[in-house]
Amino acid sequence: MAQTTAATISSESSNGISKAGTDISESARTVRTSAAGLEVTLLETIRATSASRWNAVVERATCGSIFHRYEWLEAIEDGLGYTPRHLVVEKDGNTIGLLPNFVVDIEKTPFRRLSSAYPGFGGPLVTTDAGDSLSLLAETVPDLCTGRTVVHQIRALDTKYLRYNDLLQSEGYEPYRRECRFVLDLTQGYDEIRDGMSKTRRNGIERGRDADYEVVEEELTPSTVERFYAAYEQVMDRVGGDVYPRSFFERLSAMRERLLLMTIRIDGEYAGGFLELLDEQRSSIHGFFAAVPREYFDDHASELLYDQVIRWGIENGYETYDFGSTNSSFENGVFRFKEGFGGRLIPILVWERGCSPLWRVLKTGRSLYWPHR
DSSP states (O other): OOOOOOOOOOOOOOTBBTTTOOOOGGSSSEEEETHHHHHHHHEEEEEGGHHHHHHHHHHHEEEHGGGGGGGHEEEEHHOOOOOOOOEEEEEEEEEEEOOOOOOOOOTSSOOOEEEOOOOOOOEEEEESSHHHHHHHHHHHHHOOOOOOOEEEEEESOOOOGGHHHHHHHHOOEEOOOOOEEEEEGGGGGGGHHHSSSSHHHHHHHHHHHOOOEEEEEOOOOOOHHHHHHHHHHHHHHTTOOOOHHHHHHHGGGGGGGGGGEEEETTTTOOOOOOOEEEEEEEEEEEEEEEEEEGGGTTTHHHHHHHHHHHHHHHHHTTTEEEEEEESTTTHHHHHHHTTTTTTTTOEEEEEEEOOSSSHHHHHHHHHHHHOOO
């Protein structure tokens, strides 16, 4: 491991929310250096660097995704108010590594985790000097876990992150597998995709087509976002999920060229929609926000929307459709619904590293809590 020196890192704000009016000039500072000349800088706001400088690393790195991009992180910071703790590795003045992080609450506890990243996926990105860069980032992380922040979590999208598993475990990270994703290969063409669906999903699409319906690709405007948000809020209230504030969706509009809003009308009435993320770098569409009210389930609104998004992805040259995260249990209703579209099951790679003695207690409690949810 490279010899390093560390600078003091200030504690998190008392409420975990980024302070408005932060002086950008004071929001970036070197916190660790190595004998090999690498420097780690802490960014307390994504605006402490430029979008072009940050995204250049995302686009060059093997595991880069839309969730690493400046615009997504900016929307989280501004729209959700999570405290940024981003790390940047530099060599000879050039940025060669990134580790986006936010401080977020651990549900049903008074504690927090440092997450890379949430919502979405994160993990370190390096373009050169991978071993030294990753070790330096791992050495710096515990200094960011202050106060009630008791664990660092890496939630990775790309299975290529498995190449870093041994290094992460040597630095104290433990694998944690509880969620998965279904990813559909769009390059096989629509007919083969349809043949690979379960009979239930195929029948749902056919029955839905018997109704008077229309699926529309919407332009992102204040009115279309507002209407989608109203349906989204209704759905999340029904299932008891966390409702992201309207401000988050408004901030996402700044990256509208990387969003797809597909909505459906049944008998002339608005019946919900999907807000998808377009990951050009990975040639993938990510199903991220679904908002179909229960009263349209019997009309198969969700199947019709998925069917149209799949067709849209094929027509626009995307290689995969990602149905998004789900609980990794065959007994889970969402798992079974997504499985019916025939996608490949992929585990979501998560590593956790405790940064406080309290983490062991919380982890034990979690193991008792999850089986009974």
